[in-house]
Amino acid sequence: MNKKLLAGTTAAMLLAGMLLAGCGAKDAGTNAAGGSGQAAGGAAKPEEKKQALTFRLADTHPPDYPTVLGDKKFAELVSQKTNGRIKIDVYPSSQLGEEKAVVEQVQLGAIEFTRVSTGVVADFSKAMGVFSLPYIFDNEAHEWKFLNSADGTKLLDSLSASKFIGLAYYDSGARNFYSRKPLKSIADLKGQKIRVIQNKINIDLMEALGASATPMPYGDVFSSLQTGVIDAAENNWPSYDTSNHYTVAKNLILDGHQRVPEVLMMSKVAFDKLSDEDKKIIKQAALDSVQYQRDEWKKFEKKSEEKIRAAGVTITEVTDAKPWQDKVKSVIDKYRADYKDVLDAIDKARK
Incomplete structure (x- = not known):
């Protein structure tokens, strides 16, 4: 009888353990599912911080x-x-x-x-x-x-x-020539040493005008004008003003040769x-x-134009751009094939 009682007790304990283990697994599964759902929904997982x-x-x-x-x-x-x-x-x-x-x-x-x-x-x-x-x-x-x-x-x-x-x-804006020397017409550009932006087209443009192109960084232009390393440069009103170029190159001609x-x-x-x-x-x-x-x-x-006019700069207005356009037509012709599609699009925008 004692052996039977012991066997029954052991079986009951094993059964209870199995039941408890099953409940634990079920609860763990429920928690895992709940945790997974929260992560997927973004509630539990913190939002990833974007890099500063x-x-x-x-x-x-x-x-x-x-x-x-x-x-x-x-x-x-x-x-x-x-x-x-x-x-x-x-x-x-x-x-x-x-x-x-x-x-x-x-x-x-x-x-x-x-x-x-x-x-x-x-x-x-x-x-x-x-x-x-x-x-x-x-x-x-x-x-x-x-x-x-x-x-x-x-x-x-x-x-x-x-x-x-x-x-x-x-x-x-538009770019114009300014010089230490008198500048009243295209003819006055002939032989002048003119600073240009460092690219080939600008060099060709100066040659077409009879001038000598001198490529150099923008920051070197003032001292170069001041010392006579160059005679002239070209730029828009604000740059002519803020660079103080108008204080050493006091002749300006409003030819508007480029809009860059x-x-x-x-x-x-x-x-x-x-x-x-x-x-x-x-x-x-x-x-x-x-x-x-x-x-x-x-x-x-x-504001720059008003300041420069008040400073006594000699300013020449160009009322007819055609002589200037004719003078530099060779530059357009030289590069037309390189820029045909863009030039066609620019012509289209004119209409």
């Missing part, structure tokens, strides 16, 4: 210049759209180097952003050279009709082949590391900054 980023944007002009104001607006918009997660520090006044050296650094990814003249970019992306051709735009309205078109966007996008991301065009837009661009090396969401934010912020920059350009341009 700090970039640099280089500009050659002083802090209050319209392109730098555009840079700052762009940086502000990116900060707003990312709640401060992406910060872009703007470095004006060539703090990070002269334009061509900066563009090289952007191409390598050592500097993330720059605002630069398309005339300088032409040395890195041949397509941008089209803007250096003389008299291809009739006026500001014609220029921006093209820049805002699908053809203008296509040209901006072509920078990716040179390891840049073209984000937006900025305004830079600026471009805000990013290193493709840096851009490719961004998430798709951040890429969209940066592209949209750049486009959203354009109207602000254009408005600031108009205000600054007017």
